[in-house]
Ligand SMILES: [Fe+2]
C-alpha cells in the first residue's frame with residue numbers, strides 16, 4: 348500500500364477520538380483543510396526563495412507548490428458547492444510547535460525545515476486515509492485521491508533533508524521531531540483543527 352511507509356515512519360496513528368471530533372465538525376474540517384493546502388504551497392514557495400542554488404530543490408518545491416494549490420482549488424470547490432463560507436480560522440499549534448526547535452544556522456535550518464515538512468505531509472496523508480471511510484462519497488473519493496501526492500511529498504522532503512545533510516545521518520534529528528509530533532497528536536486541544544490533538548482542555 349502507498350501508505351505503508353507512512354505508517355512505519357510516524358510513531359503513532361491518529362487517535363480515534365480525533366476522528367470522532369472531525370466527524371462532528373465537517374465545515375471546520377474543510378475550512379482548515381483549505382488553510383493547510385494553502386500553507387503547504389506557501390512553505391514550498393518560501394524554500395524556493397531562500398535556497399535558489401539547488402535545482403533539485405527548486406524543481407521539487409515548485410511542483411509541490413502547484414500540487415498543493417490544485418488541492419486548495421479542489422477543497423474550495425467542494426466548500427462552494429456545499430455553501431460553506433470561508434471564515435478566518437486560527438492556525439493550530441501543531442505546525443508552530445513543530446517548527447520551534449528548527450535550528451537557526453545553515454545547513455541545519457534547511458535540514459530541520461525539510462524534516463518538519465516530511466512529518467506534516469506524512470501526518471496529513473495518514474489522516475486523509477483514516478478519515479476517508481467516515482466521510483460521504485464525494486469527500487471519501489477526494490481524500491483517497493490525495494494520498495498518492497501527499498505520500499510523494501513526504502518522500503521528497505525526506506530525500507531533500509538527507510541530501511542537505513550530506514554524509515551526516517539525519518535519523519536522530521528525525522526521531523527527535525517525530526517524538527515531538529507524537530506528543531502534539533496525542534495531547535488535548537480545545538479547538539478542532541486538521542492537525543489538532545484530541546478534544547480536551549489544552
Ligand atoms: Fe496537499
Ligand SMILES: [Fe+2]
Pocket residue numbers: 387415468496497500
Ligand atoms: Fe502535500
